[in-house]
Amino acid sequence: MTSYDLIVLGGGAGGLTAAAGASSLGAKVALIEKDEQPGGDCLHFGCVPSKALIKVANDIYKAGRLEEYGFSRSGHVKMDKINERIKHAISSIQEHDSIERFEKMGVDVYTGFGSFVSKNEIAIDQKVTIKGKRIVIATGSRPMVPQIEGLKESGFLTNKTIFNLTKFPSRLAVAGGGPIGVELAQAFARLGSDVTLIEREPRLYGKEDSDAAELAQSLLEKELNLRFNASVKKVEQHNTEKKITLEYKDGSAESIFADHILIATGRVPNSDNLFLEKAGVKTDNRGMIKVNGHMQTNIPTIYAVGDVNGALPFTHVASSEGQLVVQNAVLGLKRKMDYANMPWVIYTDPEVFHLGETEDELKSRQAIYHVYKTPLNEVDRFVADHHTDGFVKILTDRKGYILGAHAVGEGAGDFMQEVVFAKQQKLKIGSLSQVVHPYPNHAAAVQITSNSYWREKLFKGIVPKILKRYISIFR
Structure with a gap:
């Protein structure tokens, strides 16, 4: 052996x-x-x-x-x-x-x-x-395949089989609004399919900051047919199409028709x-x-x-x-895994970036925190690109240390990386304003957000009074 x-x-x-x-x-x-x-x-x-x-x-x-x-x-x-x-x-x-x-x-x-x-x-x-x-x-x-009447007999897709399609579906039903579900749903909708996304919860992006979830969902609603508080009850094959019966939490029901159903209900x-x-x-x-x-x-x-x-x-x-x-x-070391500094991105367009705690989580533990937020329509590069849907939001403690960071925007998974570094290295939000970005740059959204930290420090409280006195003496 x-x-x-x-x-x-x-x-x-x-x-x-x-x-x-x-x-x-x-x-x-x-x-x-x-x-x-x-x-x-x-x-x-x-x-x-x-x-x-x-x-x-x-x-x-x-x-x-x-x-x-x-x-x-x-x-x-x-x-x-x-x-x-x-x-x-x-x-x-x-x-x-x-x-x-x-x-x-x-x-x-x-x-x-x-x-x-x-x-x-x-x-x-x-x-x-x-x-x-x-x-x-x-x-x-x-992929987790739920027990749904008629599903196996009618046939279904998962992320393991959807890339084997030889004919483009003109209508697609997607069961499950997690990252896999929303990413593939939007992709097929943009390719020309009429997509219905079925989610059993009352909203999408359930683990994201509420502000990010609300905006990202409102943008998806323009491209997809969304069904909330709904589950797939039954699937029947009718010639070349599937009849999909939905059951809502209030007891009502609805039938929709599609060429294929993608199961994205978990792993x-x-x-x-x-x-x-x-x-x-x-x-x-x-x-x-x-x-x-x-x-x-x-x-x-x-x-x-x-x-x-x-x-x-x-x-x-x-x-x-x-x-x-x-x-x-x-090596026999005793290192521990740190998930607090682990980011993730949902690759819809615009992308949804997540790092650390959400504002709801901070509220639930009654934390004292500060919010620094910049809409992308205040960032010159996004204005020039006509991609102003989104924002950067950084949450800190009283001393300015980063507790969480969230963003919605084209390329958010890229331009938010310096925030990940700052949080991992236990740097304060103010350090991000020291980064020099070539103009015009998407990451300037992070710099503008961090600049608001200094504006708060310099123009509120006792500091402005001290500065005013100092300048008068210096002159």
């Missing part, structure tokens, strides 16, 4: 980061991936294909607005051309995640399904067994079939593997990173957890 310093189960973002990092430190590493090529859901079915689709959709949408300048367009979307572009993006990035690349790093890559035999033994397809001092579970998650962890009981690893009632701040399960030599641990379901979070595990599992 071959022994390793570290065995990694799963070749997604978290697993690949852990395997590469451990190998670079000289550890003997095994990587087990059930698919033919590593990369995980993000590369093959999630982040990469969805962002490639969003880019095409936004290009086409903006091309349509050229009519304002006397241009015209004609024709219809060709799904095969879109699929070609998506596949090209995947294949280009796949080179960085390929088996060959990891083997060159010194990682032993096994293709097959790994499961526990004991707390330090893993069987691959129940044929080959290997042994590891430490084991990292990075098996990710998959379930890929923890089943791992035979975790043989290793004694505990999960919660959803199947999420419980971990401590060091990413350790209840078995100290077994770690879990990424979607499977139920923390934050984002690729960059999985990668950060993978980096932490290398330090703890390979």
Whole structure:
């Protein structure tokens, strides 16, 4: 039986980061991936294909607005051309995640399904067994398919299958208003589909700051048919279309028709079939593997990173957890994961950026805080671009330390990065006003927001009186 310093189960973002990092430190590493090529859901079915689709959709949408300048367009979307572009993006990035690349790093890559035999033994397809001092579970998650009458019989799409469409849907129903649901719903709407988004809650962007959620939803309402407080009760196939029966929380019902229905109602962890009981690893009632701040399960030599641990379901979070595990599992350190400084972005247009606490969360814990907010119509570059829908909002404590930051705007995921750095480095909001931006620049929105902090300090309270007295003496 071959022994390793570290065995990694799963070749997604978290697993690949852990395997590469451990190998670079000289550890003997095994990587087990059930698919033919590593990369995980993000590369093959999630982040990469969805962002490639969003880019095409936004290009086409903006091309349509050229009519304002006397241009015209004609024709219809060709799904095969879109699929070609998506596949090209995947294949280009796949080179960085390929088996060959990891083997060159010194990682032993096994293709097959790994499961526990004991707390330090893993069987691959129940044929080959290997042994590891430490084991990292990075098996990710998959779409959660709810029990809906007629759904399986009528057929449905998930984020794993929607990119296989060969014919563009003229009507699309999307069940679920989370990040996957809203991103794909807007993309298909901009490509020309009549999209109905079905959400069981009373609003979209449920985890976002209320100001951001309200604005982003109001903009989406111009492009999508939104149904709130609603669930899909039944799906029936009628010739080439689906009849979808919705049930509302007030007891009323409605039927809508679509060519396809996309199920985006959440994710379930890929923890089943791992035979975790043989290793004694505990999960919660959803199947999420419980971990401590060091990413350790209840078995100290077994770690879990990424979607499977139920923390934050984002690729960059999985990668950060993978980096932490290398330090703890390979070097024996006791570093803890810090989610307080972990940002995320919902890639609708405009983008919705999130960092730290929301204003509602601060109110709920009765925190004393300050709000600094700048609408994008006060930022010259956004005015020049005619993209003024949005704002930057930074929340601080009394001393100016950043508690949360939120933004809605084109490219918000990019121009808000200096705020992430400031919060991670425990810098005050005032430090952001010292950053020099080339004019005109989108990130000036952050600078203008931070400038309001100094205006508050300089023109309120005792400081203005002291300055006035000083200037009179200086003269």
